[in-house]
Amino acid sequence: MLKSLKQLLRTPVKAVLFFLLMTAATALLVLGAGLWLNTQHKIDAAESTFTTIGTVTQKENAVQVSPLWSASTKSYMSFSSPVYDSLIDESVLDFSGAEYLAGPERRPYYTSVLPNCQHSVTKLGFEDEWIVAEFEPLEDCVPTQPVQVKVKRILFGNIHDSDTFWFCDHYTESPEKMEAGKTYISIMHPTPNMHAEYLNDPSGASGSALEMTALNLVYASQYTEMGEPIKAVFAEENVNGVKKTWEEVTADFYGANGRGKYWESFASSLLQMNDLIPVLPTDSLKLLPTFHEKDSFVEAGREITAEEFESGAAVCLISADFANLNGLHVGDTLPLALLYASYQSSPALVFSFAGEARDISSLIDVNGEPYTPFWQQDYEIVGLYRTINAYELTSKTAEMGYDMAIIPVASVGASAKNNIAGYGVMTAANTSFQIPNGTIDDYMAAYNRNVPAEVRENLEITFDDNGYSQIIGGLLNMRYVAIILFAAGLLSALAILVLLLYFFIVKQKKRTAIERSLGMSKNQCRMSLVSGVVLLSAIAVILGTVCSSVLFDKVQTLDLTGQSEHTFSTEYSLWVRDENAVETEDAENTGVLEVVIPAAMTVLTAGLSVILVNRNLKQEPIELLSARVE
Incomplete structure (x- = not known):
């Protein structure tokens, strides 16, 4: 091996040049591969962490100002109320080109009788x-x-x-x-x-x-x-x-x-009012704005699974506060007797928090008889949820009433058509859908193509992707840069390797002939030519890998994804938790790359060197000495 290195150093300029080029190419290759892997994992984490939902609100056509007499001031006050020309059905959202992952759904809320239950607010009053x-x-x-x-x-x-x-x-x-x-x-x-x-x-x-x-x-x-x-x-x-x-x-x-x-x-x-709790049917927790925004989350137990939503399993989530007050736990059974359905407002405005106005439907029907349950079922409690700052949430999370149970839509096996106590328009609190991340523009294009203009002008669709579009744009740009770096490093490494082998293996035919003529065996000739080249390349790729690690750490501190341009902070979001988990996994995977790539390059160098030397060794020394070396 020392003799092989001495032979390499007979052309020091070439040896040093190839050493430096191989080091640089390796650093570029490992850096590109590491960034590509790191960025791809972040993209995968974003796809699994972020969801995109749309909420639908029917816009008022006019505002009606009505007088209201006040006996204390002996004058009329005025109050305004929205006027709608007609009620637009949610079926207008079912159009060609709409790729829904969930929904669209327009949720009523039900009320259920739960005798002698204790409420998380001292008294409904x-x-x-x-x-x-x-x-x-x-x-x-x-x-x-x-x-x-x-x-x-x-x-x-x-x-x-x-x-x-x-x-x-x-x-x-x-x-x-x-x-x-x-x-x-x-x-x-x-x-x-x-x-x-x-x-x-x-x-x-x-x-x-x-x-x-x-x-x-x-x-x-x-x-x-x-x-x-x-x-x-x-x-x-x-x-x-x-x-x-x-x-x-x-x-x-x-x-x-x-x-x-x-x-x-x-x-x-x-008299039943204090024994009522709201029940919200849905096809997915991701359709509920509070769960989408992570303002509500399952604290104990688990979420309702997609299979349970689809099959209509008799399972439910209930408020953690309500469960604690009533001695309920995950695995217990909650008997629900649904009295009526309301499409008019939302649980937050009916089963309100302290200090908020209530919009209460009558509990008797048009025949003067109290509503009787249209559906009764025992539901297994599979999870307890909690809402952050629940008493401060207002219109943004109006779909959440306190002490509310959440059940699959398909679990209700009877129609509420004879027990509808309230009706109104679609609002952000009761109408939503989920689409694939990054498809908002495609959805709106299909919406504008298929939904009549007179309907579109009366609807307002608002999308919320938790900031996915901003984050994914930077990550895709970063992946593109990483792919370019990886491709440039790979091509450079292969080109340098070819030139290295050409100058130090292929062009050494005469040297091979002389060594064979001096009595060296074929294995000794192989060792003489290959060991120095392999050692040179091994040292170069190891040094290049070390350099790539330093560069990788430097690049990670730069804002190459454009997140400094965000108008929101993800500092306390679950994205940060998942991103940290990805970074931990990436550190392990990057460590693997830093071993696999240098090893692969060294093995490739050795393998090609041996193949080329064997090619020379197949010829007789006299032929090599008499041939013109190219």
């Missing part, structure tokens, strides 16, 4: 917010301001053992006259006394911080499958165009043909 009561005025009056009345009967609610309260038909400009000795009934809501003339009245009107504000007569909310409201058989017509909020209890009010039975049915249904 329905008994203090809704009062259904009979009362008698102490004197003839027109309730345009708080009037004192005597309690005759409480059908629902809590007035804290008081036998009188202050009643006001606050939102009616010219209510009818009430007579002493007669009994009246109303649905009421306790509100602060805002009548200035009573606030400092020592006579006692201001002694009560609350007045009972008349809200409504008994009512039902029921819709057809097409979203058309069904009129209740007991609906009261307006009197002279004025909405009635109270009515007289006559002698036959609770008779066979009286309206009292509807009031009692309504009040009795309200």
